Amino acid sequence: MATSPLIHLQIPSHNGHISSTSLFSLSNSVPPLRIQNQHHRWSPLRCSASSNGRPSGPTDKDSERILEEKRRAELAARIASGEFTVPESGWVSLVRTVGGLFSRLTGEDKAQRGPEIPRARGSLAAVGGQAFFLPLYDLFLTYGGIFRLVFGPKSFLIVSDPAIAKHILRDNSKAYSKGILAEILDFVMGKGLIPADGEIWRVRRRAIVPALHQKYVAAMISLFSEASCKLCGNLEKAALDGEDVEMESLFSRLTLDVIGKAVFNYDFDSLTHDNGIVEAVYIVLREAEMRSTAPIPVWEIPIWKDISPRQRKVNEALKLINDTLDDLIGICKKMVEQEDLQFHEEYMNEQDPSILHFLLASGDDVSSKQLRDDLMTMLIAGHETSAAVLTWTFYLLSKEPEVMAKLQEEVDRVLGDCMPTIDDVKKLVYTTRVINESLRLYPQPPVLIRRSMEDDVLGGYPIGKGEDIFISVWNLHRCPKNWTDADKFKPERWPLDGPNPNEINQNFSYLPFGGGPRKCVGDMFATFENVVATAMLVRRFDFQLAPNAPPVEMTTGATIHTTEGLKMTVTRRTRPPIIPNLETKVVSDSQSTSFDQSEIEKLPSKGDQTSEVTAKF
Numbered sequence: 001m002a003t004s005p006l007i008h009l010q011i012p013s014h015n016g017h018i019s020s021t022s023l024f025s026l027s028n029s030v031p032p033l034r035i036q037n038q039h040h041r042w043s044p045l046r047c048s049a050s051s052n053g054r055p056s057g058p059t060d061k062d063s064e065r066i067l068e069e070k071r072r073a074e075l076a077a078r079i080a081s082g083e084f085t086v087p088e089s090g091w092v093s094l095v096r097t098v099g100g101l102f103s104r105l106t107g108e109d110k111a112q113r114g115p116e117i118p119r120a121r122g123s124l125a126a127v128g129g130q131a132f133f134l135p136l137y138d139l140f141l142t143y144g145g146i147f148r149l150v151f152g153p154k155s156f157l158i159v160s161d162p163a164i165a166k167h168i169l170r171d172n173s174k175a176y177s178k179g180i181l182a183e184i185l186d187f188v189m190g191k192g193l194i195p196a197d198g199e200i201w202r203v204r205r206r207a208i209v210p211a212l213h214q215k216y217v218a219a220m221i222s223l224f225s226e227a228s229c230k231l232c233g234n235l236e237k238a239a240l241d242g243e244d245v246e247m248e249s250l251f252s253r254l255t256l257d258v259i260g261k262a263v264f265n266y267d268f269d270s271l272t273h274d275n276g277i278v279e280a281v282y283i284v285l286r287e288a289e290m291r292s293t294a295p296i297p298v299w300e301i302p303i304w305k306d307i308s309p310r311q312r313k314v315n316e317a318l319k320l321i322n323d324t325l326d327d328l329i330g331i332c333k334k335m336v337e338q339e340d341l342q343f344h345e346e347y348m349n350e351q352d353p354s355i356l357h358f359l360l361a362s363g364d365d366v367s368s369k370q371l372r373d374d375l376m377t378m379l380i381a382g383h384e385t386s387a388a389v390l391t392w393t394f395y396l397l398s399k400e401p402e403v404m405a406k407l408q409e410e411v412d413r414v415l416g417d418c419m420p421t422i423d424d425v426k427k428l429v430y431t432t433r434v435i436n437e438s439l440r441l442y443p444q445p446p447v448l449i450r451r452s453m454e455d456d457v458l459g460g461y462p463i464g465k466g467e468d469i470f471i472s473v474w475n476l477h478r479c480p481k482n483w484t485d486a487d488k489f490k491p492e493r494w495p496l497d498g499p500n501p502n503e504i505n506q507n508f509s510y511l512p513f514g515g516g517p518r519k520c521v522g523d524m525f526a527t528f529e530n531v532v533a534t535a536m537l538v539r540r541f542d543f544q545l546a547p548n549a550p551p552v553e554m555t556t557g558a559t560i561h562t563t564e565g566l567k568m569t570v571t572r573r574t575r576p577p578i579i580p581n582l583e584t585k586v587v588s589d590s591q592s593t594s595f596d597q598s599e600i601e602k603l604p605s606k607g608d609q610t611s612e613v614t615a616k617f
């Protein structure tokens with residue numbers, strides 16, 4: 001799913017300091033990590049690719065590291081100098097003390113009692129030019145697992161402590177809403193499952209979760225494989241023509257095609273061509289991202305809505321999508337009326353296994369606006385996230401040839417030349433660990449957003465109602481206290497025979513799909529989708545960063561994007577031959593032929609006994 005990290009920056013001038021010692025002393029139960037001088041041991045957070053794109057030699061890596069160290073050392077020095085520290089003049093502190101005393105005497109304002117959360121000041125100079133969650137990491141190392149970031153009159157609590165995250169997301173989740181996230185996404189998701197709170201959320205969650213049952217997810221495997229085959233067709237052509245490819249946009253198309261079919265049985269077919277509806281989806285997505293980072297919400301100005309060409313375009317795109325969804329709902333209703341299938345727990349219409357079909361067949365009593373909001377929410381949630389996971393996975397793989405070799409070995413061994421079945425996917429354990437690890441290093445979204453709806457205590461600090469909170473999953477996933485070689489891509493950290501890592505078995509220091517009652521409903525779907533796509537691509541091709549590719553740097557939208565795309569050189573693999581033994585299934589030698597869409601039909605599925613040939617010697 002996608003939760004957009006929203007920062008409305010209102011940047012104050014920097015002046016005044018208090019000593020960092022006094023700041024540290026404010027913190028009690030969540031002590032700040034005083035480990036700044038370890039910075040030099042960590043590889044770049046802002047991950048620049050080598051300029052020649054090939055596996056970079058020591059010189060490239062060294063210069064990357066030196067630049068990164070310099071950036072971090074400068075930021076650390078600025079943090080230490082107090083530039084980010086909120087000054088408190090004598091009279092402010094006096095007023096605070098008197099006010100606090102008065103509140104205590106009258107029993108009001110409970111949240112003001114107790115120690116105060118460490119404060120840091122937001123600065124455009126630090127945030128500008130890079131993804132906003134990067135400076136939050138540096139500030140976390142200084143101020144600890146919870147601190148207040150002040151932007152002029154606004155402030156946010158930044159949480160990077162697993163116990164506090166667990167408290168907000170799970171133990172006391174009913175005290176927190178989606179806050180600014182719901183406000184910003186209202187134009188596109190309305191009261192859909194991601195932004196919804198309270199009773200609407202409870203009712204819709206109860207209706208939607210059963211639709212993603214095991215049989216449905218298993219049925220989706222062939223959808224994932226077919227879409228991945230189509231992408232292989234595109235890559236094959238590029239490989240033959242010797243053209244580099246921009247993988248981020250291709251992954252975005254792949255996951256759009258998948259989610260359209262999976263959620264409401266609509267074939268966007270965006271891997272083959274662009275059409276109006278694909279363009280409309282992207283206009284709306286970009287608008288959501290723009291709104292999540294815009295300094296001024298111009299779209300709320302009444303006249304602006306009507307005269308701004310951009311807003312008019314957005315409204316037209318939304319109308320097209322809504323009309324299309326209404327048509328699809330109408331078609332699906334007719335199908336449901338005409339079918340004799342009995343509804344049951346694992347109900348699924350073979351021709352149309354979509355979530356929409358399940359919801360209508362279940363007799364879900366819902367207004368068409370709410371249904372559209374939910375469909376739109378799942379479209380966005382399931383599309384951007386998976387595209388980002390694949391993008392960063394392939395970036396990481398291009399940097400670690402040894403991991404790639406291990407991955408390809410597993411895929412060759414488990415899949416051979418067959419289309420994957422659910423049983424194969426379960427055997428792709430190393431591939432799954434690669435995805436687990438990619439999600440650790442590049443969590444999508446990097447930040448979860450909440451607003452307190454009542455007074456609470458976080459990490460020993462009282463907080464009041466109405467606090468906007470960012471849970472930095474990025475910080476949790478890279479905290480050097482919780483992870484050895486925190487910034488290293490090491491799928492081996494997750495034992496192959498161990499459980500699939502999740503927030504429960506990692507005690508909320510790993511939150512790839514959130515946690516608590518608002519945990520992602522599509523976690524299994526998404527994991528299988530990413531495993532299948534990765535496996536199908538790496539068994540056919542080798543991937544390297546393209547020569548002259550722009551540096552691969554991060555920027556924030558709803559998920560982590562690259563700033564200039566992920567340009568890669570794709571080459572057809574010359575795989576070691578699979579030596580047949582008595583049990584080996586022999587299939588067409590697709591390595592020697594050019595791969596195209598028609599090969600989807602030719603490739604046997606392992607469940608398809610008629611297409612298997614057993615080699616005999």
Ligand code: HEM
Binds near residue numbers: 193521525
């Ligand atoms: C790799 C892909 C995905 C990732 C990383 C991901 C991540 C997440 C995360 C972190 C949350 C929790 C947000 C929060 O607590 O604020 C979430 C919620 C959600 N996700 Fe996903 N998601 C993915 C794929 C999907 C897919 C494929 C679907 C739908 C089929 C989906 C639907 C949702 C929905 C509806 C929610 C809101 C649940 C609620 O609030 O009750 N996600 N997702």
